[in-house]
Amino acid sequence: MQAGFAASLLAPDLPVPAGVVGPRGKKAGKRFAVYRNNVAVGLAGALGDIFPVVRKLVGDGFFRAMALVYVAQEPPGSPLMFEYGQGFAAFLEDFEPVSQLLYLPDVARLERAWLDAFHAADVEPLDPGALGRVAPEALAELTFTVHPATRIIDSDFAIVSIFSASREDQDISGIRPRQAQSALVTRPGDWVEVRGLPPGASTLFKALIAGVRLGEAAGDALAAHPQFDLPAALAAMLEAGVFIRCAARAPAGSLSA
Amino acid sequence: MTRKDIRIQTVGGTRFPEAPLPPRAGAGLKGDHVDQILADDYRIGFLEVHAENYMGDGGPAHRALSAIRREFPLSVHGVGLSIGSERGLDPAHLDRLARVVERYEPALVSEHLAWSSHDAGYLNDLLPVPYDRSTLDRVVAHISEVQGRLKRRILLENPSTYVAFEGSTMGETEFIAEVARRSGCGLLLDINNVYVSATNHGWKPMNYLRDFPLELVEEIHLAGHSEDVDDEGDRLLIDAHDRPVSSDVWSLYDVVISQIGPVPTLIEWDNDVPDWPVLRREAQAADAILAARGPASLLGSRHASA
Incomplete structure (x- = not known):
């Protein structure tokens, strides 16, 4: 029946x-x-x-x-x-x-990622002071564990501008859609946050999420994007809560938050 | 319900105070209302959530429900178990429900006499079942499976329906009474559903209530319905949950409460959800009827037990 x-x-x-x-x-x-x-x-x-x-x-x-x-x-x-x-x-x-x-599918990807992040497991993000406690010579060897809410959407279009303006009920008619933007979706505190990533930061974060060591990932990002600002990217990474742990040689010796 | 009514349960490492549903009005919990409910001088009797909305791993929804659960009794109402399904219960979904129940330790768990999943996927509606022997056996088996997995009794809700089946051999009340008798489940009486189905099928609501095993009712649902017409131009009511409870349903509710005494009563408002004060006003209207039929009529009735 x-x-x-x-x-x-x-x-x-x-x-x-x-x-x-x-x-x-x-x-x-x-x-x-x-x-x-x-x-x-x-x-x-x-x-x-x-x-x-x-x-x-x-x-x-x-x-x-x-x-x-x-x-x-x-x-x-x-x-x-x-x-x-x-x-x-x-x-x-x-x-x-x-x-x-043309931008519509990537806007949808960003919205889907937002809801995934909303329902992701609760884990404290990496303590922003954690990198400061690592010996400078050990920084290049660090590997990171991604937060369950973290998503990155690369687009050829201005998806972060469109998404943010629309969800804040602002006029989107002035946005030029044909500018490439990468969206970082995270949940560092009580709510989901969406940021635009500068050139190179998306490359760096995706490499780190894949388990590449910080030194190698930063080198690759810089090679691909000569104006890449590593300190700014690391500051954004910590503020946004992209990761939950870092370790000098995973998994032993973990410097958890 | 006052604070001192909430007993702290220390056995078994539970996370929340034990809080049975009081025989008062409750409301379906909406995310936009959480802060107002927690801050309101009017203490709603209890809150009810759709289990499926809390089957994610974490996030703001769980944080809000935990805050509510610390302050109020909670009822968990499943909408996706598909108890009437011909293809059996989905064990993964039953596990998810068990996890919600373990996580929030609700006073009550309830589900619908309906099906909603098939090979095509999840149909997102509560679909009707024929009232015959094979469906009865299947529903009883499924409820037993649920109660075994959750290690607790559940309540089964009477449906609102728009069609009937040629193959039905029993009346709805007879079917529900037999399901409860054989599975040992309790019943959730949705009085709007009674009114909607009675109108749609040409039954008398009072006859339905006369035949319904009211002694097994541990919770009541009230909601608003919309009105359409069928192929012959006769009234066809839709269980819309998008407006206030109708005066006819309030009258039936008054009759039921007069007969069985105060029972935890939920106001459901799931579409075009109003601001909290509007929903609260509906809850207060139910509270008024529960209070008017209160202590004097409590003789011979029983409280819902957790």
Whole structure:
């Protein structure tokens, strides 16, 4: 029974499933449509709550119509609605009506990362004083353990400016979308924070997250981005709470926060 | 409920004070209301959360719920277990529910007589089941599985429905009574659901309540519904949770409380959520009915036990 019921819910052109009726032999068309509407409106609404900036950028009505297409293609895999929409950015890349909005998929990636960070495990970030307690000659050997909330999204577009202005209800019409920005998403305290990263910092943090030693990671970042400001990047890294631990030679001798 | 009613439980390394649900009004917890609830001179009787919203690892939602749980009795209401599912319970989801229950030590745990997951995925709605023998056996088995995993009794909520099944061989109240008898679960009576389903199926709400095993009811839900029409133009009510409780539902509530005495009563308002004072006013309206039917009518009734 439930296979047919579920299939009809997601496909409005299918008839009311066999055996589903109204009281005293009444028709069940509009009655079954209540379930169809609940499912569609509920899932589209949930998607809009996860991607409020995308919704604002395209408008509520358009977003709803677009969400219904996505929902039919990719219904949630579990009852954990806050995990829904992992494939939404990829969907936007292929959804022809928004093909002119080149920045839209990366904005969606940033919004998805924001919610992942919101629900990530609680761990104290690395004490900002930790690096100061490391002997200068040992700094290059340090490796880092990433905080569960940390996400980095590199984009060819001004996703940090668009995201921040939209979520703060500011006008976004003055933002030039075609400037590359990297977003750093972290949760250093009570709330999720989103920062733009200067050139090179994204390269450095991604290398450190992958377990590369600080000396090597900094060298690579500098080679790729000659104006890279290492002290500023390290200060931002500590302030944002990107990591939870550093160790001279992981895992022994850990200098935890 | 006053502070001295909260007994500190020291056995088993629990994190929170033991706090049974009082026979008062509670509210569905919304993130935007947390600070106001904690600061309010009006102490709401209890709060209820959807279990699925707290199945993430950590973050601000858990911090807020911990603060609420330290101050108020808590009820955990699952919406995603799919107890009526033909393909069996998802053990991973049952584990998640168990983790929420271990984490927050709620006074009550409840779920719905419905299904919501199938091979296509999670459908995000509470879908109806036919009332027949094979569904009965399956629902009883699933509730037993849940109660075994959680090591506690749960409450099962009566549904709001818009369609019926040709294959049904029993009435809804008979089905629910039999589920409770065989599984040992308690019942959550959603009076708005009674009114919505009765209107949609042409039953008399008072007959439904007469046939319902009220002696097993440990919690009541109240909510608002919207109104539409079916294919024949007859009234079709939608369980919308987006507005105040209707006067018809308040009247039924008064009848039920007069009959069984005060029971913890939740105001559900999940869509177009208003500011806290509006939700509080609904809770105070339920409190007034509970107080009016209070001590005098308590004779012969029983409190909800944790």
